[in-house]
Amino acid sequence: MRIEVSDLSFSAGGKRILDGVGAVFEGSCIYGIIGPNGSGKTTLLRHIYRQYPSKGHIRMDDRPIDDYPSREYARRVAVMMQTYPEADLRVCEVVQSGRYPYKRVMMPYGREDEAITEQILRQTRLWELRDRRIHTLSGGESQRVMIARCLVQQPEVIILDEPTNHLDIRYRVELMETLRAFGGMVIITLHDLNLAARYCDHIDVMKDGTLLASGTPEDVLCAEILNEAFDTTIRVVEHDGQLIIGV
DSSP, rough: EEEEHHHEEEEEEEEEEEEEEEEEEEESOOEEEEOOOSHHHHHHHHHHHHHSSEEESSEEETTGGSSHHHHHHHHEEEOSSOOOOOSSOOOHHHHHHHGGGGGGOOOOOOOOHHHHHHHHHTTTTTTTTTBBBGSOOOHHHHHHHHHHHHTTOOOSSEESSSTTTTTOHHHHHHHHHHHHHOOOOEEEEOSHHHHHHOSSEEEEETTEEEEEEEEEEEOSHHHHHHHHTTOOOOEEEEETTTEEEOO
């Protein structure tokens, strides 16, 4: 799997939000996108998961992403949304809805869909919660449901936009461990630089709609680049082989 972004620009409300962004995502890695608010991280993701048309500037396996039929694209790319279903659904129903790209039109979910749903519910420790209503869950439990919905989709890529916001440290780590075990490509925006340092294989640093730096955590999570990106003094130290970032 390869996703290539080339010379992607985007404006809204008379403001340039992305300015000639180019990036490559390839293989079974966790790609972190970091940068201050307003740097274009979320807008870049929205182009990759086709909320905004890329007009040929994004290709997946050397094919424009806008050329993929919706169901084919949904079988390959899953998006973990920040909002939860408005309907008062049970956990198992929310998770199983990730099988929609495989469901025949006007037909119920089949045995294979049910078996995959059960497998993922058990894998994500949601089996005991399967009959709970989604709106009765804690923040951490709800996040597990949404990542389980992505996994049930059996995608090659999972895209997540700042999924660790409002989670305590236990659930942040748990989410990142689940993504590490996924085995496919993950593209994730993060505010927590220490999580990025610990879990990401590759990091893109954005500022003012451009790509400021790109490389391994060791390459880009240095004081010089982070200070420029965030316009503040950031300290980076290494302890027991792990980068620790603070102000």
